[in-house]
Amino acid sequence: MVQSDAELDLERIENIHLASPAKSSRVSVSFTERDHELLTQIAEDRDTSLAWVIRQAVSEYLDRNRSEEPQLPLPRPDRGRS
Numbered sequence: 681m682v683q684s685d686a687e688l689d690l691e692r693i694e695n696i697h698l699a700s701p702a703k704s705s706r707v708s709v710s711f712t713e714r715d716h717e718l719l720t721q722i723a724e725d726r727d728t729s730l731a732w733v734i735r736q737a738v739s740e741y742l743d744r745n746r747s748e749e750p751q752l753p754l755p756r757p758d759r760g761r762s
Contacts, residue, residue, distance in 0.1 A: 709734075
C-alpha cells in the first residue's frame with residue numbers, strides 16, 4: 681500500500697505526539713453548532729478523534745502567533761486630570 685504525502689505527514693505528527701508525551705490539562709470549550717459540525721467532519725475525513733483535531737488546531741494557532749509581538753493595552757484616556 682502506497683501512502684499519500686498527507687497520510688505520511690499525519691503519521692509523522694502522530695508519532696511525534698506519541699514519542700514526546702507532555703503533561704496535559706483539561707478544558708471545557710463551547711463551539712457553535714456549525715463549527716462543531718465542521719470539526720467533526722474533519723476528524724471523520726482524517727479517521728481521527730475530534731479531540732486530536734482540536735489539539736492540532738490549537739497547536740498550529742500557537743505556533744503562528746507565538747512569534748508576534750505582544751500587543752500592549754492602549755493607554756487609558758486622560759479624563760481632564762492635570
